[in-house]
Amino acid sequence: MSALSNDIATLELMVTILTIIIGLFAYLGFVNLNEIRAKISNLDDDARKKIDGIKEDADKKIALMEKEINLKILHAHNEANSKIENIQTLANQKLSEITGIKLQGESMLKILRNDADATINPSYIEAELDFIAMKLREKELKGEDFNIEDLFDLGRHHYARGYYQKAIERFMQVYSQNAKFPQITFYLGMAYDDLPNFDEAVKYYTASYENEIEFKTKALALSNRAYTYIEKARDWKRKVNNEKSTEFYKLAIDDFKTSLSILSDDPIVHYGLAIVYREIGDQQNGLSYFNSAEELIHRKHEYEILYSKKQYSHMNEALNNYYRFTK
Numbered sequence: 001m002s003a004l005s006n007d008i009a010t011l012e013l014m015v016t017i018l019t020i021i022i023g024l025f026a027y028l029g030f031v032n033l034n035e036i037r038a039k040i041s042n043l044d045d046d047a048r049k050k051i052d053g054i055k056e057d058a059d060k061k062i063a064l065m066e067k068e069i070n071l072k073i074l075h076a077h078n079e080a081n082s083k084i085e086n087i088q089t090l091a092n093q094k095l096s097e098i099t100g101i102k103l104q105g106e107s108m109l110k111i112l113r114n115d116a117d118a119t120i121n122p123s124y125i126e127a128e129l130d131f132i133a134m135k136l137r138e139k140e141l142k143g144e145d146f147n148i149e150d151l152f153d154l155g156r157h158h159y160a161r162g163y164y165q166k167a168i169e170r171f172m173q174v175y176s177q178n179a180k181f182p183q184i185t186f187y188l189g190m191a192y193d194d195l196p197n198f199d200e201a202v203k204y205y206t207a208s209y210e211n212e213i214e215f216k217t218k219a220l221a222l223s224n225r226a227y228t229y230i231e232k233a234r235d236w237k238r239k240v241n242n243e244k245s246t247e248f249y250k251l252a253i254d255d256f257k258t259s260l261s262i263l264s265d266d267p268i269v270h271y272g273l274a275i276v277y278r279e280i281g282d283q284q285n286g287l288s289y290f291n292s293a294e295e296l297i298h299r300k301h302e303y304e305i306l307y308s309k310k311q312y313s314h315m316n317e318a319l320n321n322y323y324r325f326t327k
Contacts, residue, residue: 133157148177152184159191167191185211186221193228201228219263226255226272233279252276267296 132153139146146154155170168191174184189204205228208221233248256273259266270293277286 129157129160148174164191164195183217186217189224198228198232215262219259222255222259223269226252249276249280265296267293
């Protein structure tokens with residue numbers, strides 16, 4: 001359009017200049033005035049025709065460009081709709097799959113809950129965690145935000161699967177929102193314990209013991225901290241620092257015994273005391289706690305997820321060493 005304006009301006013300038021020149025000649029008597037007027041009229045007509053032609057070409061080009069742009073917009077719109085439909089179809093398929101698995105999970109949970117030992121059955125725990133993961137995946141696909149309970153459950157799921165750093169990240173999200181959230185410091189202690197980061201584990205086990213309301217969690221926090229003290233005692237023993245090693249063994253014994261005053265029938269604690277006494281050379285107490293642990297484990301079948309995985313390795317270690325005391 002700027003080119004058209006330039007052409008028109010040029011023509012108008014030329015007509016003006018020519019008019020002035022012809023007028024000058026006419027004034028001087030060199031040309032016939034009527035002839036000059038005719039030529040000016042012809043020039044004006046030619047200029048208008050050229051201007052009309054330029055405008056007509058410009059209108060055609062503009063109309064063609066508008067048509068092309070509209071076609072491109074329509075094509076892009078149709079392509080976007082097609083992609084949206086494909087995404088919605090895939091999302092619906094995923095939701096359908098999850099719903100099917102979710103129904104299977106609910107059915108499995110119902111079966112397991114009919115078990116007398118459902119709350120301490122490892123299969124129940126596995127099913128519960130998988131069910132939680134499916135529910136959270138369903139929320140994620142729907143674009144729903146996770147609440148604090150969801151973050152805690154996701155952390156539990158990561159912990160149970162051995163993804164300790166991921167579990168810590170989720171638990172810290174919960175802790176930053178509510179440091180008094182039930183069992184959050186306990187689970188942070190376990191995750192750091194199994195990472196391992198013993199100093200952080202002790203810190204959060206201590207917070208759990210001091211702040212938790214439920215007595216069982218308090219007892220478990222103490223027994224877990226005691227197992228962490230065993231690890232620290234062994235570390236100092238490897239560094240040939242018997243004074244420090246003895247200090248941590250004493251801390252472990254104190255924690256185990258305080259835990260037993262709250263939860264006396266916990267076989268994991270009995271095994272822990274047996275390990276400590278064996279390692280400090282007190283064979284009599286070691287054997288006594290091994291025997292009581294054996295009696296409790298056969299009676300109770302305790303396999304709750306609230307125990308740290310490290311405690312199970314200690315328990316297996318205790319069992320492997322059991323016959324050394326009987327020889």
